[in-house]
Amino acid sequence: MGPEAKEPPPTGWAVLGLLSFGRELSGYDLKKWADSSLRFFYWSPASSQIYAELGRLERLGYVTSRVAAQDDLRNKRLFRITAAGTNAITEWVQHSAVEPPVLKHGVALRAWLGHLADPARLRDVVVEHRDNVVLLAGEAAAASASAEAIDGWEFPALVTRWSQRYYESERDLADEMLADLDRLARKRRHRGHRA
Amino acid sequence: MGPEAKEPPPTGWAVLGLLSFGRELSGYDLKKWADSSLRFFYWSPASSQIYAELGRLERLGYVTSRVAAQDDLRNKRLFRITAAGTNAITEWVQHSAVEPPVLKHGVALRAWLGHLADPARLRDVVVEHRDNVVLLAGEAAAASASAEAIDGWEFPALVTRWSQRYYESERDLADEMLADLDRLARKRRHRGHRA
DNA sequence: CGCCAGATAGCACTAATAGAACTATGGCTA
């Protein structure tokens, strides 16, 4: 099958997934959409990345595009998923290998290197992280509330709810880490560790 | 400051961090170490990536290397952190911006696209994910037990403990997602949604 | 007037992986 028979990377599936709800969307729309929902559990690709993936998906025959006039003279390209695209992503959802989630937790990495840091400063880093995830939990809650209002969006609503819980448990984990850090600092002070 | 004044990427800090415990290690050692501890909260870079980062760190003056005979005739390169390297990573731990963790959760993405999937198959995917994270929780527990036994490794032990809790809450989140999926499937069956 | 929002696209660059190639030893087994 053709010269371009390779599968898209996960990001390609994510973009195709945004289109699988049936709407006709521009690259710009897709970026905004990714920012407001995908980013909670999958990160949001750069605009240039989205356009690149759209090009690949079109070459694969998974999407088609048409140019539409948008206001008066400005035009944009609208993308729509094809039957082949729907088949392909359905296949992917159901049958691709289940891989462990990719996590790059900068704060955990810094705590892991805690022997290098001033305890108070390390504490501040974790507290700032805690604030971040509390904010994210709230945003995910808002996103899930608006998804619940839309018919046919039961699964996005389910996953944003999951995201909300995820960030709430990140908050709890941060609290436990703070308690552990305090315990450790006390112990080190007692033993007169590195003065 | 010379021609090579740029900061390493996060992966570089991770590699330098592995060396910040004071040991003299080969690239091979570093890879094994990353696989057995870093990977729980920060992923494990490919060997080629590790060697590339070591090269960069050496150019920056953050590590030095020497060639050592290892058995009889075989030789390897051992890396050691320098004072400049210790300063740099200490600075990074204490003062770099606190960024939200990067998460790419393939399973959540697939659940988000649940409208495309057969409910039973989607359920299987989440169950398989649940099994994965239970396994990871156990491995993290083992890693934290061995870290606790080593003097000076209080922070790695703390973070592997955090990782263990992290994967345990991933397990709980998976259970809640399963319950939500079942609820949704029941509701759809009632309404006769797409037969 | 300048800036921002909507919209698209290209370019330069970095990050990161996969895979092969090569050296070398020791243990297993047909």
Add this chain to the structure above:
DNA sequence: TAGCCATAGTTCTATTAGTGCTATCTGGCG
């Protein structure tokens, strides 16, 4: 005893993934 595999160890190449910046165009807002 020859062949093969596993482990230790390093390096290189090819390729992809992904970001950030720049450029372009229009219209509305203050």
